[in-house]
Amino acid sequence: xxxxxxxxxxxxxxxxxxxxxxxxxxxxxxxxxxxxxxxxxxxxxxxxxxxxxxxxxxxxxxxxxxxxxxxxxxxxxxxxxxxxxxxxxxxxxxxxxxxxxxxxxxxxxxxxxxxxxxxxxxxxxxxxxxxxxxxxxxxxxxxxxxxxxxxxxxxxxxxxxxxxxxxxxxxxxxxxxxxxxxxxxxxxxxxxxxxxxxxxxxxxxxxxxxxxxxxxxxxxxxxxxxxxxxxxxxxxxxxxxxxxxxxxxxxxxxxxxxxxxxxxxxxxxxxxxxxxxxxxxxxxxxxxxxxxxxxxxxxxxxxxxxxxxxxxxxxxxxxxxxxxxxxxxxxxxxxxxxxxxxxxxxxxxxxxxxxxxxxxxxxxxxxxxxxxxxxxxxxxxxxxxxxxxxxxxxxxxxxxxxxxxxxxxxxxxxxxxxxxxxxxxxxxxxxxxxxxxxxxxxxxxxxxxxxxxxxxxxxxxxxxxxxxxxxxxxxxxxxxxxxxxxxxxxxxxxxxxxxxxxxxxxxxx
Numbered sequence: 281x282x283x284x285x286x287x288x289x290x291x292x293x294x295x296x297x298x299x300x301x302x303x304x305x306x307x308x309x310x311x312x313x314x315x316x317x318x319x320x321x322x323x324x325x326x327x328x329x330x331x332x333x334x335x336x337x338x339x340x341x342x343x344x345x346x347x348x349x350x351x352x353x354x355x356x357x358x359x360x361x362x363x364x365x366x367x368x369x370x371x372x373x374x375x376x377x378x379x380x381x382x383x384x385x386x387x388x389x390x391x392x393x394x395x396x397x398x399x400x401x402x403x404x405x406x407x408x409x410x411x412x413x414x415x416x417x418x419x420x421x422x423x424x425x426x427x428x429x430x431x432x433x434x435x436x437x438x439x440x441x442x443x444x445x446x447x448x449x450x451x452x453x454x455x456x457x458x459x460x461x462x463x464x465x466x467x468x469x470x471x472x473x474x475x476x477x478x479x480x481x482x483x484x485x486x487x488x489x490x491x492x493x494x495x496x497x498x499x500x501x502x503x504x505x506x507x508x509x510x511x512x513x514x515x516x517x518x519x520x521x522x523x524x525x526x527x528x529x530x531x532x533x534x535x536x537x538x539x540x541x542x543x544x545x546x547x548x549x550x551x552x553x554x555x556x557x558x559x560x561x562x563x564x565x566x567x568x569x570x571x572x573x574x575x576x577x578x579x580x581x582x583x584x585x586x587x588x589x590x591x592x593x594x595x596x597x598x599x600x601x602x603x604x605x606x607x608x609x610x611x612x613x614x615x616x617x618x619x620x621x622x623x624x625x626x627x628x629x630x631x632x633x634x635x636x637x638x639x640x641x642x643x644x645x646x647x648x649x650x651x652x653x654x655x656x657x658x659x660x661x662x663x664x665x666x667x668x669x670x671x672x673x674x675x676x677x678x679x680x681x682x683x684x685x686x687x688x689x690x691x692x693x694x695x696x697x698x699x700x701x702x703x704x705x706x707x708x709x710x711x712x713x714x715x716x717x718x719x720x721x722x723x724x725x726x727x728x729x730x731x732x733x734x735x736x737x738x739x740x741x742x743x744x745x746x747x748x749x750x751x752x753x754x755x756x757x758x759x760x761x762x763x764x765x766x767x768x769x770x771x772x773x774x775x776x777x778x779x780x781x782x783x784x785x786x787x788x789x
Contacts, residue, residue, distance in 0.1 A: 366413035396427035489518035550583035557593025582769035592648025616693030674703030705734025
């Protein structure tokens, strides 16, 4: 399911060393440490209030206005909670509220946060004293986090565990990356070679019902939980695709084992496809490049790095991939409100491709970590970027484990390309645009309700544009975009390639 980029890696990245810092593993371990070391020997003995005191949270002064806002939530809590003796859950909410107001990428008005929390509790019109304290607080945190932007979210204990598992490249489900769009679940991308892809689901599809139960009104977490299930069981998704009438698609759930990196050699061209940025990217790219290096000098003319429909993943893995082909220079900058959320990540000497020409392929489904890699290689003139403009997700989500259980997935910073411009909302413009035969731009980050604004840059209207139907077909899938990438590498220069495509266009007309 949807897995945006996660927390920043630890201090320095060891280039092409077996162990890179693992942001997700660190987050999971931290969650265990907080529960075990601070909360005490048993859950029964724990108190979220004591955890807050141990972490120094309660010593952070709150203004009178902020306290009044918390009191406003307390009133709602007392009205709907089924018991009055669950103060730990109220403390749990207070802890999460403080983390959000202190760490979110932009300062947020306290009243707006509390309004969203109350709306989350009251949206289903519960009767007084009808909600278990844990359910009430979960609804409040769902409402509060989802009011911030499309990628911030509250994760209960089960969702936190599933998210951690998925970043390791193996998890149960359908094999789709999703986000929320106007109350519906929107597919950012089906993961390659999964039940979702085999069932014909496409980027931009909107799921309106799951097993005939409408999605509208549910949170993203609720919808995702509904789609989870035992491998081998069927699920029926109602799909809205463009202007077509809605239709049902039956998908058989499976254990999703994502092979993050695939590679092959096509004659004199090396082809490397990265499907998502899980922990397995580092090992995969090392194996791929080692195989390419076994070819005699001069046999490989260039390589294609295919990031099409790659929705992102772990930040540290995108840094490793970009650094694999750069000798120096900035890969990406991260800028947030706090000093710990401001960093520059620079490349270190060593190019695994040994200066071979590279084409990077992107499209509207290439997001986040994919955009970091594409923008870095493009800026440093290490690769020619080809395809269509990318999705434009340039925000950092940090996973913040909460005391005892669960976590916040909170947008804490924005990515900035080496040019100094944010990727957010704008995306990456290809050096050579391959115009789709049936153009359907689909929604991008900037179209999502509540998306953080970016910095408008000058449109890349002056960049060469080639009709996809002009490109030669490549492989069993008759992939014309890949055919153009191969033609570019074999042409030897941009000018020769454009002249060849112009001649093909004239012959076809």
